[in-house]
Amino acid sequence: MRHATKVAAVVAAAALGLAACGSSTPETPAASSAAGGTSAATGKKIVVGVAYGVGGRGDQSFNASAAAGLDKAKADLGIEYKEATQVNGESEAATEERLQQFVDAGATHVIGVGFAYAKAIGAVAKANPDVKFAIIDDASADSAGPNVAQLTFAEEQGSFLVGAAAALKSKTNQVGFVGGVATDLIKKFEAGYIAGAKAANPSVTVKSQYLSQPPDFSGFNDPAKGKTAAEGLYQGGADVVYHAAGGSGSGVFTAAKAAGALAIGVDSDQALTATPDVRDVILTSMIKKVDVAVYDFLKSGSEGKDITGNKVYDLKAGGVDYATTGGKVDDIKTKLDDYKAKIISGEITVPTAP
Amino acid sequence: MSTFNPRKALLGLAAPLLALLVAFLVTSAILLALGDPVVEVWQTILSWPRPRQLVQIVNGATVYYLSAVAVAVGFRMNLFNIGVDGQYRVAAFAGALFAGQAWFPGPLNVLLTLVVAMVAGGIWAGIAAYLKVKRGISEVISTIMLNAIATGVVQWLLLKVAVKQPGSNTISTPPIPESSQLDGLALIPGASNKVYTLIILAVVVGVAYWFFIGKTRFGFDLRATGQSETAAVASGVKVPRMVVSTLVISGALAGLIGMPLLFGQDHSYGTTFQAGLGFAGIGIALLGRNHPLGIAVAALLWSFLDVQSNALQIRAGVASEVVFIIQGVILFAVVIAYELIRRADVRLEQQRVARELAGTRSDAPSVEGASA
Numbered sequence: 001m002r003h004a005t006k007v008a009a010v011v012a013a014a015a016l017g018l019a020a021c022g023s024s025t026p027e028t029p030a031a032s033s034a035a036g037g038t039s040a041a042t043g044k045k046i047v048v049g050v051a052y053g054v055g056g057r058g059d060q061s062f063n064a065s066a067a068a069g070l071d072k073a074k075a076d077l078g079i080e081y082k083e084a085t086q087v088n089g090e091s092e093a094a095t096e097e098r099l100q101q102f103v104d105a106g107a108t109h110v111i112g113v114g115f116a117y118a119k120a121i122g123a124v125a126k127a128n129p130d131v132k133f134a135i136i137d138d139a140s141a142d143s144a145g146p147n148v149a150q151l152t153f154a155e156e157q158g159s160f161l162v163g164a165a166a167a168l169k170s171k172t173n174q175v176g177f178v179g180g181v182a183t184d185l186i187k188k189f190e191a192g193y194i195a196g197a198k199a200a201n202p203s204v205t206v207k208s209q210y211l212s213q214p215p216d217f218s219g220f221n222d223p224a225k226g227k228t229a230a231e232g233l234y235q236g237g238a239d240v241v242y243h244a245a246g247g248s249g250s251g252v253f254t255a256a257k258a259a260g261a262l263a264i265g266v267d268s269d270q271a272l273t274a275t276p277d278v279r280d281v282i283l284t285s286m287i288k289k290v291d292v293a294v295y296d297f298l299k300s301g302s303e304g305k306d307i308t309g310n311k312v313y314d315l316k317a318g319g320v321d322y323a324t325t326g327g328k329v330d331d332i333k334t335k336l337d338d339y340k341a342k343i344i345s346g347e348i349t350v351p352t353a354p
Numbered sequence: 355m356s357t358f359n360p361r362k363a364l365l366g367l368a369a370p371l372l373a374l375l376v377a378f379l380v381t382s383a384i385l386l387a388l389g390d391p392v393v394e395v396w397q398t399i400l401s402w403p404r405p406r407q408l409v410q411i412v413n414g415a416t417v418y419y420l421s422a423v424a425v426a427v428g429f430r431m432n433l434f435n436i437g438v439d440g441q442y443r444v445a446a447f448a449g450a451l452f453a454g455q456a457w458f459p460g461p462l463n464v465l466l467t468l469v470v471a472m473v474a475g476g477i478w479a480g481i482a483a484y485l486k487v488k489r490g491i492s493e494v495i496s497t498i499m500l501n502a503i504a505t506g507v508v509q510w511l512l513l514k515v516a517v518k519q520p521g522s523n524t525i526s527t528p529p530i531p532e533s534s535q536l537d538g539l540a541l542i543p544g545a546s547n548k549v550y551t552l553i554i555l556a557v558v559v560g561v562a563y564w565f566f567i568g569k570t571r572f573g574f575d576l577r578a579t580g581q582s583e584t585a586a587v588a589s590g591v592k593v594p595r596m597v598v599s600t601l602v603i604s605g606a607l608a609g610l611i612g613m614p615l616l617f618g619q620d621h622s623y624g625t626t627f628q629a630g631l632g633f634a635g636i637g638i639a640l641l642g643r644n645h646p647l648g649i650a651v652a653a654l655l656w657s658f659l660d661v662q663s664n665a666l667q668i669r670a671g672v673a674s675e676v677v678f679i680i681q682g683v684i685l686f687a688v689v690i691a692y693e694l695i696r697r698a699d700v701r702l703e704q705q706r707v708a709r710e711l712a713g714t715r716s717d718a719p720s721v722e723g724a725s726a
Contacts, residue, residue: 049668083667084664084674085673085674089628090628093414093619094410097407097661101665101668105668115522115523115524116626118524119524119626127546138524139520140523141522152521183523183525184518184523185523213509214624
């Protein structure tokens with residue numbers, strides 16, 4: 001029994017350790033922003049609580065983009081904010097509790113970054129009708145309410161463009177895709193990417209790999225898994241890999257660097273946000289302007305014209321785009337812009353499921 | 355077992371208290387080293403929870419308790435059912451799917467779902483039991499593998515049966531009918547939320563665990579096999595049969611873990627269903643020393659730390675993962691403390707026996723003289 005106890009302790013502690021690694025939040029100041037002061041412009045005082053998804057502000061990608069919008073709103077509008085990050089695998093009650101605590105702490109606006117907050121936003125919004133809520137990446141009945149803004153994106157359209165870029169740049173005629181977690185949302189990225197690659201070069205092969213299966217969301221924050229998956233794709237002959245894996249993407253970049261190949265970033269312009277030593281392997285990034293959505297929401301709020309209902313940020317609305325930082329896509333820019341125009345005009349309809 | 359020994363009871367309490375103290379010191383040291391506000395962190399964690407949070411603590415502990423008992427059943431026989439995690443997910447999925455069909459009315463649907471979940475968990479654990487008895491494969495290895503397989507199987511099946519709402523990025527089984535959703539018990543005054551109705555299930559499981567392990571022939575065989583397999587064989591215990599029944603019971607109990615969540619909160623099994631409960635159960639069973647009441651206290655402590663961690667980011671500006679450090683250190687410290695206490699206990703016992711022996715030897719010749 002004694003021996004048994006020790007083995008079990010090691011296993012249990014290891015599980016805890018893994019959980020901690022899987023969702024460690026980079027140490028960013030989460031406290032409320034510097035002391036109050038009156039807000040700029042119209043003077044409506046906004047205190048916003050931002051609940052990030054797994055990975056948090058420091059994921060260099062999806063959550064980082066939301067944080068950028070928040071920082072801009074703080075600079076321009078003088079809002080106050082408090083932040084918190086989701087713990088991987090937590091219960092629905094814990095998710096709701098986080099949002100409720102923002103309200104308790106005096107938040108006038110609460111933003112749930114990521115679809116994992118859908119049910120919680122719906123429930124907490126109902127319980128606090130005077131507070132305004134926003135959810136990123138969900139437009140379902142779960143989160144809907146008279147005081148809720150559902151901010152969604154046409155990820156497949158942006159992914160189409162980087163898919164075309166990947167196919168045009170590939171010398172091996174094979175490109176790869178690394179998805180963080182096998183959800184419908186990430187499959188939207190995959191679908192657009194494949195469609196774009198095939199549109200630019202019908203003979204190109206696209207191989208896809210997912211890092212985790214829901215309800216395990218560790219795939220959004222596990223660089224080691226991202227690296228292994230990307231290594232497999234590069235060894236299999238791909239020379240450009242697009243990741244839609246949030247914080248795991250840094251592993252994809254490391255693998256690209258080691259393989260002397262190219263990678264495509266996601267959500268943020270990752271040639272600017274990734275660690276400096278891997279930036280040169282980033283061909284382009286599919287920018288999902290979560291920052292614009294967050295900023296819009298807060299700006300409208302500060303003007304007393306709160307956004308409610310579903311608002312879709314697509315190519316036409318400037319909600320998604322491809323990045324040109326680094327100049328690696330300058331030679332194919334006209335082709336990409338041509339696709340962009342065709343998508344905006346409706347000539348090309350991009351599929352949302354692979 | 356049955357006689358109360360004050361020294362044992364004191365030593366038994368000393369271990370967890372020592373572990374908590376060590377966890378407090380180690381975590382404080384880590385916070386200090388990282389330059390985080392130590393005082394604020396402890397103020398936040400140790401502040402008295404609001405009524406709403408008390409409910410959350412009880413609810414979280416209910417689920418942890420079921421998980422830890424499932425693990426403890428195996429522990430008592432020296433079996434490591436690391437697969438509780440996979441078993442509860444398979445069972446929660448099967449139960450949610452069954453309940454979602456609404457073949458039976460209200461409460462009957464709930465009861466039958468519990469049976470379905472227990473059967474599903476039991477079958478999943480039965481695979482590991484079969485492999486151990488027939489093929490000699492360690493249950494540690496097979497249950498870990500079965501956890502991974504459970505993830506894949508459940509995901510694959512979930513994609514087949516899932517209902518998808520327009521505009522949603524999450525998928526789940528069809529929601530259970532409203533007549534089977536359990537509203538909860540208003541046990542804590544002033545709270546806006548309610549305690550899971552199925553806390554009753556946890557109580558029943560706790561009592562049954564205490565009774566079957568402590569008071570029945572089966573429980574005796576189980577403990578005997580755990581303490582010495584050879585001795586158990588010699589006294590006529592059929593070990594392979596014990597292995598199979600214990601693992602299957604452990605799996606069946608694991609099947610119940612997700613039920614309070616299913617009926618009291620999520621109402622379906624989907625991508626946001628709570629994960630990792632099986633692993634938490636291992637730690638809680640250890641901390642509670644496999645004792646039905648000890649586990650309850652440990653589960654409440656775990657859940658308390660979980661709930662209190664939520665405010666850490668918002669109030670103290672520290673990542674809530676600090677709580678993982680606390681929980682991890684408590685686990686390590688408690689195992690070390692139990693070992694130290696056990697040694698102290700042995701030493702005290704030896705001294706007592708030596709004293710008595712010395713006493714009887716010198717007393718032997720003149721018994722009457724000594725008493726005078």
